[in-house]
Amino acid sequence: MDVIALGFSTLFAPGVILVLAVGVFAGLIVGSIPGINDNIAFAMFIPFSFAIPPEQALALMVGVYCAAAAGGAIPAIMIKVPGTASALLTAVDGNAMARQGKAGKALSIAITSSVIGGIASSLVLLVFAPTLALFALRFGYVENFALAILGLSSVVGLLSANVLKGVISALIGLLTATVGFSLVTGYPRYTFDSVNLIEGIPFVPLLVGLFGIAAMFELLVDIWNERRSGKAVSGLPLIGSLKFGWALARRLVPVWSLSATIGNLIGVLPGAGMLMAIFLSYDQAARRFRRRFAGKPGEKSWGEGAPEGIAAPEAANSAVTASSMVPLLSLGIPGNSTSALFIGALAIHGMVPGPLLFTQHGHIAWMIIVAFLIANLILWPAAFIVLKSVSRSVFAIPKEALVGVIALLCLLGAYADGANSFNIWVALIAGIVAYGMRLAQIPLGPAILGLVLGPQLESSLSNALSISGGSWLIFIDPVNHPISAAMLALASLFWLLAIYGWWRQSRNRSLATRPQSDSSPS
Amino acid sequence: MKLPSDLWIGAVLTGIGVWALWEATGFDDRSRTYPMIVAGLLAVSSASMACLSFVRNQEQLALAGPLRAALPAGGVIAAWAAALSFGLGFLLPTLLMQIALLWLGGIRGAIRILAYAVLITAAAYGLFVVGLEVPLPRSRVPGLM
Amino acid sequence: MKKAIALLASCLMAGAVGAAAAADFPAKDIDLIVPFAPGGGVDTTSRIIVETANTLIEGAELNVVNRAGGGGVVGQTFASKAAPDGYTVLAMTSSVVTNPKLKGASYSIDDFLPVGLYNLDPSVIVVPASSPFETADQFIAAAKQAPLNIVIAGIGTSHHMGGLAIQQVTDAQFNYIPTKGFGQQLQAVLGGHADGALWPLGEAANHAKTDSVRILAIASDARDEAFPDVPTYQEAGIDIEIWATFRGWSVPKGTPDDVVTMLSGLLQKTYESPAYKKKMSEAGYKPVFRDAKSFKQIIDGYAVLTSNIIEESGLAK
Numbered sequence: 001m002d003v004i005a006l007g008f009s010t011l012f013a014p015g016v017i018l019v020l021a022v023g024v025f026a027g028l029i030v031g032s033i034p035g036i037n038d039n040i041a042f043a044m045f046i047p048f049s050f051a052i053p054p055e056q057a058l059a060l061m062v063g064v065y066c067a068a069a070a071g072g073a074i075p076a077i078m079i080k081v082p083g084t085a086s087a088l089l090t091a092v093d094g095n096a097m098a099r100q101g102k103a104g105k106a107l108s109i110a111i112t113s114s115v116i117g118g119i120a121s122s123l124v125l126l127v128f129a130p131t132l133a134l135f136a137l138r139f140g141y142v143e144n145f146a147l148a149i150l151g152l153s154s155v156v157g158l159l160s161a162n163v164l165k166g167v168i169s170a171l172i173g174l175l176t177a178t179v180g181f182s183l184v185t186g187y188p189r190y191t192f193d194s195v196n197l198i199e200g201i202p203f204v205p206l207l208v209g210l211f212g213i214a215a216m217f218e219l220l221v222d223i224w225n226e227r228r229s230g231k232a233v234s235g236l237p238l239i240g241s242l243k244f245g246w247a248l249a250r251r252l253v254p255v256w257s258l259s260a261t262i263g264n265l266i267g268v269l270p271g272a273g274m275l276m277a278i279f280l281s282y283d284q285a286a287r288r289f290r291r292r293f294a295g296k297p298g299e300k301s302w303g304e305g306a307p308e309g310i311a312a313p314e315a316a317n318s319a320v321t322a323s324s325m326v327p328l329l330s331l332g333i334p335g336n337s338t339s340a341l342f343i344g345a346l347a348i349h350g351m352v353p354g355p356l357l358f359t360q361h362g363h364i365a366w367m368i369i370v371a372f373l374i375a376n377l378i379l380w381p382a383a384f385i386v387l388k389s390v391s392r393s394v395f396a397i398p399k400e401a402l403v404g405v406i407a408l409l410c411l412l413g414a415y416a417d418g419a420n421s422f423n424i425w426v427a428l429i430a431g432i433v434a435y436g437m438r439l440a441q442i443p444l445g446p447a448i449l450g451l452v453l454g455p456q457l458e459s460s461l462s463n464a465l466s467i468s469g470g471s472w473l474i475f476i477d478p479v480n481h482p483i484s485a486a487m488l489a490l491a492s493l494f495w496l497l498a499i500y501g502w503w504r505q506s507r508n509r510s511l512a513t514r515p516q517s518d519s520s521p522s
Numbered sequence: 523m524k525l526p527s528d529l530w531i532g533a534v535l536t537g538i539g540v541w542a543l544w545e546a547t548g549f550d551d552r553s554r555t556y557p558m559i560v561a562g563l564l565a566v567s568s569a570s571m572a573c574l575s576f577v578r579n580q581e582q583l584a585l586a587g588p589l590r591a592a593l594p595a596g597g598v599i600a601a602w603a604a605a606l607s608f609g610l611g612f613l614l615p616t617l618l619m620q621i622a623l624l625w626l627g628g629i630r631g632a633i634r635i636l637a638y639a640v641l642i643t644a645a646a647y648g649l650f651v652v653g654l655e656v657p658l659p660r661s662r663v664p665g666l667m
Numbered sequence: 668m669k670k671a672i673a674l675l676a677s678c679l680m681a682g683a684v685g686a687a688a689a690a691d692f693p694a695k696d697i698d699l700i701v702p703f704a705p706g707g708g709v710d711t712t713s714r715i716i717v718e719t720a721n722t723l724i725e726g727a728e729l730n731v732v733n734r735a736g737g738g739g740v741v742g743q744t745f746a747s748k749a750a751p752d753g754y755t756v757l758a759m760t761s762s763v764v765t766n767p768k769l770k771g772a773s774y775s776i777d778d779f780l781p782v783g784l785y786n787l788d789p790s791v792i793v794v795p796a797s798s799p800f801e802t803a804d805q806f807i808a809a810a811k812q813a814p815l816n817i818v819i820a821g822i823g824t825s826h827h828m829g830g831l832a833i834q835q836v837t838d839a840q841f842n843y844i845p846t847k848g849f850g851q852q853l854q855a856v857l858g859g860h861a862d863g864a865l866w867p868l869g870e871a872a873n874h875a876k877t878d879s880v881r882i883l884a885i886a887s888d889a890r891d892e893a894f895p896d897v898p899t900y901q902e903a904g905i906d907i908e909i910w911a912t913f914r915g916w917s918v919p920k921g922t923p924d925d926v927v928t929m930l931s932g933l934l935q936k937t938y939e940s941p942a943y944k945k946k947m948s949e950a951g952y953k954p955v956f957r958d959a960k961s962f963k964q965i966i967d968g969y970a971v972l973t974s975n976i977i978e979e980s981g982l983a984k
Contacts, residue, residue: 044656171560401638407619407623411599416656424606425603462552
């Protein structure tokens, strides 16, 4: 308890708490600008953090980190352009709801879910950090492979429309992820002798292109279609009322709890990342929605404005933020690429994350922990202030002018990652490919998951087999690798459930169509 | 020529899969198995998508919009990227790109377009170059930033 | 903002330290190219140097410019092609020596002139705290019986080649487990998923201090003050004198000698500042300084060592 009080007293020093609040506002803005995310913002901020005391620098980073994940939902809902990768799935139901004139409700659900996920994960960080860190240590190469399989399997539940296209999409992602020097032997694969591709296709420009540039093309074609059909170009949805009612809140409680749990567990595991958490919880929310609400009067279909489709990914992505600090603070192992940048910020001030941080700089370690809690408490009112002021005026810009703005922000954001012109081409080509996939009705989600999990899948597989001497049985060994066996069992359960669902669907369809075809004359 | 979209997209992806598979045979022993499996699966599933298009999902692609709106925008961005890499500075190519994108977006009126373009270019310059201190590609033309 | 603070600081410090260089260099800001993303070891050390160095020069300042990509090759290539006027300095690591052979980089090591070295990080053998191996002897003896699983950062990295060198001089057998990112490597070692790892001392030190890992031997010609009980490779019966990665400054070939001397002097004066030494040590990097000439010797020595390994193990592209 004393140590927690130490954290609070460090945080509530004048200046520090103020900087945390500034960080929250900055994070909301950074998150809501397509092309810039917390990663890029930190990269730019770390040099600047030299000049200020470590308490303030780290409080600012915590604020930005928490809020950026929430801010990404704002443009995702308003213009279907995710501000950060973590709002990828929020864009689907969120934008659908906004187009039905309920943008305010969608934004409000998104922000409330973020805050709830964030608070849940800060409490986990505060109370269970040491226990969970030991859990993370049980993840070796075998478990990481099983985790990647589980993550990839999380998309099968979403593929009811066209299974084959979903599989193709995942394979495109996995194949793209093999570009670069092979980790196993260092052989250059699909690099075309370009040094820019040695470490694979640069990831930030790739993501920025896949959703930013592609969304810009989509916006442009929407406008063109509207103009050709003679209608006036419809404006952006109005934000409107931000209320969503207690009944809905009660209905979302199970989704919030499950998504926050998934986000916390995934966040603690190094290398799993935010995207996997949002896909897993989105999948769970979709199952629940289909079981409980689909087809009821007054309910939209999944993907067309279901509130669960906003709540699940937003609660999950915020739950990843604080929990990704669990292995970083207790062991010195970053949970994801953003929390890895905290290492840099600490190092600049002569501190190293891990057990030593608690003994040598306990006030900083505990301040970071309590700052996550306070940042999420500030986030709620801050988000509504930003929505009421900044967002209302930004989204008053005519939709036609936004096309150029989004394009430029995304292209410069891609370029800024390493100040390399090559990245602009990566973003452009990725945008064209993603837009082409959309035209061909190939879903993008599985491809992104494949991109993120591909390297982990291949390296953990080859390393696990290298350690086991080529035996595949280690993955299902219930004694030495129970976690791996359980995750693979869960993954196969996902597949079995999906296959059963498809079988039932097609049987229902053939039962429904048979009488018709019998009665038709020919 | 009218073809179901799944047919020719399936064919293109099959081609990519087969190419990647063939390319992967040249990798060393331990680096090739995984990409070969992924590329092979991509080729097979894309080929089945192409074949299935004969029995179901005969949708045509609505290409008019993409060709008339998205393609020129892609061209404009490519031209901007080329100008930037060549060293024509940042401000002039960006201003021209914005003018073109605003026109493609359907804004009309020379003064309105110019005003928006100047505003957007200046804001982007302020955010990335002044605010975030991103080093821009070097300009070959003296006086062009 | 950053510039303003740095400018203010340099104005304040200028009076205390006095005029640093009489020549007209530098007449404008100097770019220190870090070919890696912010937050890593090279970036952190560069920023610590720049912080002090900017208080020692007048009329201009050093700016860290991150040009990440291609595992460092993109930024290194950029620096090799820059104008040889001293206004582009590369934060040079040992990978510059091996990248032309291993990654097909277009430059060669002769395209750079060494300026000075500021950090030398020896390779160490690390095992998990729960490991049965208490000494390097036990470790090598076990590796002679059956291959041990050794975590490394990647194939062809300096520490991988260090492992190959151990295999050459002893009869040990290692099964390398390439694992990207230090965090993931740490997880594998702390969790006991591998038998050991080859790490730079700088990264291993902080975890060894908390007894979560054990350092068995250090590839240096002398024991480290922080770990007086850890033997050097040669004391442990591994006949390798030094295996260390280095960090330093270099400039493109053709840069005038007096400019190189001036930059080298700046790095030396930075090294002599007590605040700098304190900050570097706290961040886990041992501050040292070698001038251009002795840095060149270190580079040449490393080139000879690694080219043997690369030829014999068929790592070259």
